[in-house]
Amino acid sequence: MSETPIIQCWNLTKTYREGRSSLTVFSGVDLSVAQGETMAIIGTSGSGKTTLLNMLGGLDRPSDGEVLIGGEDIHGMKERHRCRFRNSALGFVYQFHHLLPEFTALDNVALPAALGQRSLRESRDRARHLLERVGLGERLTHKPSALSGGERQRVAIARALVNEPRCVLMDEPTGNLDDDTGEQIQALIRELNEQVASAFVVVTHDPELAGTMGRVCRLEHGGLTPVADT
Numbered sequence: 421m422s423e424t425p426i427i428q429c430w431n432l433t434k435t436y437r438e439g440r441s442s443l444t445v446f447s448g449v450d451l452s453v454a455q456g457e458t459m460a461i462i463g464t465s466g467s468g469k470t471t472l473l474n475m476l477g478g479l480d481r482p483s484d485g486e487v488l489i490g491g492e493d494i495h496g497m498k499e500r501h502r503c504r505f506r507n508s509a510l511g512f513v514y515q516f517h518h519l520l521p522e523f524t525a526l527d528n529v530a531l532p533a534a535l536g537q538r539s540l541r542e543s544r545d546r547a548r549h550l551l552e553r554v555g556l557g558e559r560l561t562h563k564p565s566a567l568s569g570g571e572r573q574r575v576a577i578a579r580a581l582v583n584e585p586r587c588v589l590m591d592e593p594t595g596n597l598d599d600d601t602g603e604q605i606q607a608l609i610r611e612l613n614e615q616v617a618s619a620f621v622v623v624t625h626d627p628e629l630a631g632t633m634g635r636v637c638r639l640e641h642g643g644l645t646p647v648a649d650t
């Protein structure tokens with residue numbers, strides 16, 4: 421197996437400019453995430469966690485620096501190539517699930533597989549299998565509006581995994597859920613961590629979820645620093 425880290429970034433810097441004012445959210449961030457590694461990014465509100473995650477996932481451009489995903493420069497790609505690459509190499513889970521409201525749970529999960537040029541039948545088979553795995557085998561034909569918050573988040577997690585991504589990026593996956601549901605999602609993430617080969621990078625305010633990751637880094641004062649084990 422190749423030893424190329426799944427994520428490498430150097431000197432990552434983001435400055436937002438508006439008129440004459442500018443805000444540097446972070447600068448000079450270096451990071452390497454190994455294949456299959458699990459990592460939490462913590463930090464106070466506004467420290468730039470979402471901005472950093474979006475940059476790692478190629479959803480937002482850095483002002484300076486470079487991001488390699490599996491050795492490939494994600495920000496150097498043309499937009500179409502980057503979209504295809506992102507769909508196959510990365511999975512995303514957001515705080516507010518972002519499921520398509522008019523699609524069933526099955527089709528929400530199948531869609532990224534179908535966009536990745538798999539046949540509809542194979543895409544749906546994969547989606548069904550993953551939804552069974554996250555405990556939603558009885559909810560395949562429900563639309564998001566007919567699912568609970570925790571169930572929607574399970575669908576979003578299944579969707580993130582459907583193309584067997586090299587890395588799953590999660591932004592506050594338990595942030596919008598009550599404590600019990602958050603704990604169930606946390607247990608599911610832990611279980612999936614052990615079962616699939618993907619690396620997981622999770623932005624979270626939840627210390628329990630962060631504690632289940634192999635490594636924790638804190639974003640503060642514009643830099644990313646490892647948090648020592650307590």
Ligand SMILES: Nc1ncnc2c1ncn2[C@@H]1O[C@H](COP(=O)(O)OP(=O)(O)OP(=O)(O)O)[C@@H](O)[C@H]1O
Nearest residue numbers: 436437443445463464465466467468469470471472
């Ligand atoms: N498009 C934008 N234009 C200007 N400033 C922005 C933009 N997006 C984010 N910011 C600013 O960048 C900073 C970091 O925002 P970000 O959402 O990354 O923080 P965060 O650590 O994820 O916060 P939270 O934990 O509250 O979600 C904030 O001060 C925010 O106001």
